[in-house]
Amino acid sequence: MAGVPAGRRLTPRSERSADEPELPLTTRPKHRGGVDPENAVKVAIARRTKPGAPPGLVRLVLTLELRLALAEKLSGTAIREGKNLEAVVIDLLEVGAK
Secondary structure (H helix, E strand, C coil), X not given: CCCCCCCCCCCCHHHCCCCCCCCCCCCCCCCCCCCCHHHHHHHHHHXXXXXXXXXXXXXXXXXXXXXXXXXXXXXXXXXXXCCCHHHHHHHHHHHHHC
């Protein structure tokens, strides 16, 4: 079979023994019982960010995959307002977070 290492052939479902359990395709996320969401947020931000230049701000680097039309719309807004694209996105995030 192509893509299967030698000696590791997949057995069609019809040929498997009846007592062989079928494994689930996906695994459930591990539940971390007793985790305080507020502490989890602080830990996640501490790991993903760096301190920003002004006090009270952090640098969080994101890579966005946007539809071309949306990217053009956001860039047009930035140009008309005399801002950079990042400032327009930050403004939208702040409005959406309220």
